[in-house]
Amino acid sequence: MKLLTHNMLTSSVIKGVTKGFPLKIVASKVEVREVDYNEPFIIKTLSKVDWPALHQAANEVGYGEDLPIELGEDFQKDETLLRKIHNALLQVDIIEGELVCPESGRKFPISNGIPNMLLSEHEVSS
């Protein structure tokens, strides 16, 4: 699971949970796998990324040191920063671990890189 994917996941469909975002990451195995860098794609993708959630997630898995707490206005011109963001969004891969709902504590396993967000019917709010 890439952090770009994590940036979109919530546990909000669980009964009683209001936001369920961002899910806390507890990682036991993380890999970094090279992905082609494409600057326009990263800039376009960033327009929809929840930055605080990405920053927090990157820190939780040990790859957040180089990321600023806030994304400044000139980030589009800063290739060094964009490459670090590329790394955090697309190259860092959580292979084993779990996602934890910040409100209910419900855990979602990540196994073989695949987060399992399946819920049983009684957990889902109608």
Place this chain on the structure above:
Amino acid sequence: MANSVKVMKRKELEAYLQDVEVFENPKVKLEQYPTTPHIAACMLHTICCTYDDLTDKSVVDLGVGCGVLSIGATMLGARYVLGVDIDEDALDTCSRNLQDFEIHTVDLLAADVRHLANPLNCHLHKRFDTAVLNPPFGTKHNQGIDIEFLKAALALSRHCVYSLHKTSTREHILKKASDWGVEAKVIAELRFDLANTLKFHKKTAVDIEVDFIRLQHKTDGRTV
């Protein structure tokens, strides 16, 4: 995956997709019939070359199954693909396929597609340029699931949705699209040869008529 300036030919793509492993034990309840390499290649090549909705795009594949559409989309230049499926066995097969193809830009998620259109899942909404899907037809015991897949695909995409539906449901799908305020067009009519993939098919081969449909958001935030 290397950048290719020139788009791969359809036949070449189809040849590669022959190597995608398919369902070991297809589940009737989930209507798990694989998208054949031929149909996948036709769909993806059209999406790429006629509409330019794959190269450098982010793509979501709902009901990813064994991953033939996600793999093909990546070969045609998609930068990031999220494949969602409710079936963990299918996701395992898909994951092996991705490894075999040495693709690192497709992420998989075990989730119920029916929950994704829910406004509570807003962080997923409008995050993808393009949605591709071969949904359950929703004509057996799960009526309406095709429509739920389409709703989720529209919620997650900013620009376009490409989907397959039984030709017999065409009027219904087009009516729904009109209700949702999106433009819908049947791009091609295909024949699906289900060749005993699911056990309730008693004949040796069952051809069914399928529409390849494109739905486009009327106001889209397309920037590239």
